[in-house]
Amino acid sequence: MAKTPLFNNWTWKLSMPEPFDKTASNISTAHYSTYCRVATKKATLHAPLLSAVLAYMEMDTSLTPSSASESAIGTQGEKTVAEYQSRTKEIHVVVFNRKNGKFNVGRYEDPAASPKVYSLKDGGNTGTALFFALIPEAMKDDEFRESYELLGKCRDDGYADMDEAEKAAFILCDNLYRRIESADTLPAAGIRLSLPTTGNMPQLTAVNMSRNAYSPSSVLYGTFRILTGAAAHSAAGPVDRDGFVKGYPLSDRTLTPKEELMVPRIEDWYVIPPEVTTICRHAQMTTAGSQPMRNFMMRGPAGTGKTEGAKAVAAGLGLPYLYYTCSANTEIYDFLGQMLPETDEKPQDGRDYPTLTDIQMDPPSAYKKLTGTYDETVTDAEVYDKLLEVMAQDAKALMADNASGQRFRYVETPLITAIRNGYVIEIQEPTVIANPGVLVGLNALLDRCASVTLTTGEVVHRHPDTVVIVTTNNSYAGCRDMNQSVISRMNLIMDIEEPDVDTLTERVMKVTGCADRSAVSDMAASVQEISERCRETMISDGSCGVRELISWVQSYMVCGNVLEAARYTVLSSVSGDPENRADILSSYLEQKFAA
Known part of the structure; x- marks a missing residue:
């Protein structure tokens, strides 16, 4: 083959x-x-x-x-x-x-x-x-x-x-x-x-x-006919920071003092990328339409500024920002919220709910776990609806049952808070979820019907200002393909590319305050070379990107030696295998930075 x-x-x-x-x-x-x-x-x-x-x-x-x-x-x-x-x-x-x-x-x-x-x-x-x-x-x-x-x-x-x-x-x-x-x-x-x-x-x-x-x-x-450069517009140049912040309002709402504090502040070192202004423009200019653009995806390698970009979008829209970080074990309940006891005691008769995997693999058995009845004709969609119904009933029963003195409260997730109040919510790294079908349970929130039933039985409708930004990459260990039904509900999918050496140098100098342009430029070039070396040799148990470069430069500012600083930052992050680190050290770092 x-x-x-x-x-x-x-x-x-x-x-x-x-x-x-x-x-x-x-x-x-x-x-x-x-x-x-x-x-x-x-x-x-x-x-x-x-x-x-x-x-x-x-x-x-x-x-x-x-x-x-x-x-x-x-x-x-x-x-x-x-x-x-x-x-x-x-x-x-x-x-x-x-x-x-x-x-x-x-x-x-x-x-x-x-x-x-x-x-x-x-x-x-x-x-x-x-x-x-x-x-x-x-x-x-x-x-x-x-x-x-x-x-x-x-x-x-x-x-x-x-x-x-x-x-x-x-x-x-x-x-x-x-x-x-x-x-x-x-x-x-x-x-x-x-x-x-x-x-x-x-x-x-x-x-x-x-x-x-x-x-x-x-x-x-x-003679080029498409790549002529004629489509260039003002987004290609630097974005005016003062004009950008709160420059793309979606409505004339007035935030509370608490909400004002939740609107991100753009740091002086941050250069607003064109992808951010594109998202803000699309969100604002489609507001009056029947299907305003409110769902966005930003994907790219680690350290390329996806989360900072999501915060910048919130600043441009003038909306509070919240985030939810996914893990391999994330289930639909983690997105919707949970019923928790008000003390450290555990409920005496807690129900063992089926997971989404249980529902998809064996709907009849999952249905029996919820109802006690084994129905071979039941579909996974019907079981999912029954799950929400049973969870709502159990939640009401727990709150009403005070015989043991145990009280329970519903804990709302950042996602539900954002949906309810019209905030920007960043869903980080959903591709690491072991069951890629988990996000499918949120499709109702991404569609125009925009409502979801909580475990308490409450139906939460999506605020028209709510903006969902999914940030992810699909090239690292543990990442899985995202369900196509979720991708199709994204209004814009922005691929965030790795910056070139000059851009990376400028960004890191602003973040760290390092004034040694020559050293930072050499370090930025080395990080890209090491990253490429790792890709070619299939070294995938570490990371070598912008974050590692920032730490490297900061350590250099402390110890004054580029090679010494690399040993405890970029080199230690690149791999857990001593042989891989030794190869990178001898092939790149010692040859380039040895005194």
């Missing part, structure tokens, strides 16, 4: 582009790349890869000075950006991050339209656009470049010598195939890619499009 979806089995069965559709055999034992190091030497033509090479040639003005291609390719910092004109006349926009091997892709039927999902699967998109964006990286290899030039010469000659053309095609396909699939064993020539196994490629984010994050700073070939 292929290591990357670009070479899944179905991709080898696709029809070859002209003139290679008339090649006698798609397999050659005579022509293969120098990276073919298996016992049986052979190369296989790969239609999406070969189509990308031919499309690149049509655009390459060094081969075709009067190129009429509608494709384009360029660079933006450490990214390669491309617009590939597909056979169906769609424009496939690809952003390839050469540093981490990740792609962002969008399909455009028209340059003015919104992008659609690029799905890499049989019957969907073939991956040609992704190969197209990889060619500048592939050209760094002498063998690939020489074979590319040979094929270009054959094309210019009208493919008069098909033997030479086929030789070049076999080597090109085998070269890039080996360098991608065997990247770990080819440290210099290998091209490491990070693609989702589902084949659904991450889309271009609206915020990054608006601030020209994908627009090419250098155009190699062609």
